[in-house]
Amino acid sequence: MSDHQVHIIGGGLAGSEAAWQLANAGIRVKLSEMRGGGDTTPAHQTDGLAELVCSNSFRSDDAERNAVGLLHREMRDLGSLVMAQGDLHKVPAGSALAVDRDHFSQGVTQALASHPNIAIVRERVDQLPSEGLTIIATGPLTAPGLADSIGAATGSDSLAFFDAIAPIVHRESIDMDVAWFQSRWNKTGPGGTGKDYINCPMTKDQYLAFHQGLVEGEKTQFKEWEDVPYFEGCMPIEVMAERGVDTLRYGPMKGVGLDDPRTGLWPYAVVQLRQDNATGTLWNMVGFQTKLKHGAQVELFRTIPGLERAEFARLGGLHRNTFIRSPELLDPTLRLKARPHIRFAGQVTGCEGYVESAAIGLLAGRFAAAELLGRPLAPPPVETALGALLGHITGGAEIATYQPMNVNFGLFPPIEGRTKKADRKLLYTARARDAFAAWGSAA
Numbered sequence: 001m002s003d004h005q006v007h008i009i010g011g012g013l014a015g016s017e018a019a020w021q022l023a024n025a026g027i028r029v030k031l032s033e034m035r036g037g038g039d040t041t042p043a044h045q046t047d048g049l050a051e052l053v054c055s056n057s058f059r060s061d062d063a064e065r066n067a068v069g070l071l072h073r074e075m076r077d078l079g080s081l082v083m084a085q086g087d088l089h090k091v092p093a094g095s096a097l098a099v100d101r102d103h104f105s106q107g108v109t110q111a112l113a114s115h116p117n118i119a120i121v122r123e124r125v126d127q128l129p130s131e132g133l134t135i136i137a138t139g140p141l142t143a144p145g146l147a148d149s150i151g152a153a154t155g156s157d158s159l160a161f162f163d164a165i166a167p168i169v170h171r172e173s174i175d176m177d178v179a180w181f182q183s184r185w186n187k188t189g190p191g192g193t194g195k196d197y198i199n200c201p202m203t204k205d206q207y208l209a210f211h212q213g214l215v216e217g218e219k220t221q222f223k224e225w226e227d228v229p230y231f232e233g234c235m236p237i238e239v240m241a242e243r244g245v246d247t248l249r250y251g252p253m254k255g256v257g258l259d260d261p262r263t264g265l266w267p268y269a270v271v272q273l274r275q276d277n278a279t280g281t282l283w284n285m286v287g288f289q290t291k292l293k294h295g296a297q298v299e300l301f302r303t304i305p306g307l308e309r310a311e312f313a314r315l316g317g318l319h320r321n322t323f324i325r326s327p328e329l330l331d332p333t334l335r336l337k338a339r340p341h342i343r344f345a346g347q348v349t350g351c352e353g354y355v356e357s358a359a360i361g362l363l364a365g366r367f368a369a370a371e372l373l374g375r376p377l378a379p380p381p382v383e384t385a386l387g388a389l390l391g392h393i394t395g396g397a398e399i400a401t402y403q404p405m406n407v408n409f410g411l412f413p414p415i416e417g418r419t420k421k422a423d424r425k426l427l428y429t430a431r432a433r434d435a436f437a438a439w440g441s442a443a
Helices: 013-024 067-077 081-088 101-113 144-154 204-216 237-241 294-301 354-373 385-396 421-440
Strands: 006-009 029-033 057-060 096-099 118-122 134-136 159-165 168-170 197-202 269-275 282-285 312-314 317-323 339-344
Touching: 006 013, 013 029, 013 081, 013 101, 013 354, 057 067, 057 354, 067 081, 067 354, 067 385, 067 421, 081 096, 081 101, 081 354, 096 101, 101 118, 134 354, 197 204, 204 237, 204 269, 204 294, 294 312, 339 354, 354 385, 385 421
Parallel strands: 006 029, 006 134, 029 118, 134 339
Antiparallel strands: 057 096, 159 317, 168 282, 168 312, 197 269, 269 282
16 A cells, blocks of 8 residues: 555554554554564564563453553544454453464454555564654664664663563373362452463472572573663562562462462462363463573473473563663654654553553554644543543653553552542542543544
């Protein structure tokens, strides 16, 4: 499509969502994606658009008490492709929305490839375009050439931190005489059963030995990057272990709310696995992002009760994650102040999480469409999930300490008066509904 009106660079969740929003507004889009054109990244395994590489969970789908669940609802109300495909390809995960990663990516790719206003081009782009409306949605693994071009345009270096991915286990290799199915507190969500996780229990002695193995295990090192910080939401498990012997036991390995059927008691610690595909043949080790070397992973993780004979479909890994100082560089509609024909979207802006990335892509697409159509679109109110996240990225955060952030109620304007925590969440979501309804009628 040589006569495209908007050029989107990057076919992850943000770029895919931006393309969908623009195309449905009647705008002709060129979507450039380097995977499938001879290039890839350290984390991706396919050339599919919107590939999920870290976890299959979109997190809580509770729109009444959870900020990301509220974001889900707002995106659905705006015709989000990512949410539509997520709903279509969901797998049981309690009250969370989790998806079959392969089917989800295939669904997004097919929807975009069949849209008459979208041309997908498999190519690597190494320079920021000098003209024409452009959306940069290259994600946390932006290719070095383009990253250098972005740095030159902004006059500042990109920030960077490590991001780790968790292992995936073949279901048939898990010993279910030891492990059992249960969601914490038997909690259920749409399509859930209260038995959506596989739980592998540990005694105190087993946990202490495992903790020691994490601390002492051989790890991948990237000396030239060692001074960059980790994002707290995707912290390698061995880094958490180094913070203290009980850190994991009160974090991803907490045993509360889980009843070991062999003892009737909560285990001292537990390893949970979450379904990773629709057929239930693959299970993701929850919270087990790691930079342990592959041999060390296999040896240590097979000491976990129930995983003694585990076969791994994928072992954990580590990759570099880059993002720009968005509060300093972008205007309220995600345009680069130094070059207003360019917008940024997704994780490269410093939002964190698949849903958040897609949400910022959705907004970038709508802002660009409004600009082309001569219908100015005000940013969503900060009382909404979309507006709170956008506000954090484009001015609400401290520039000097800017770090990736998931959507959370801490980004919203505070609720006046003193209320109980549970009631406060309901007040946030009720206020957001009203604000979104007023804004959405004009969006």
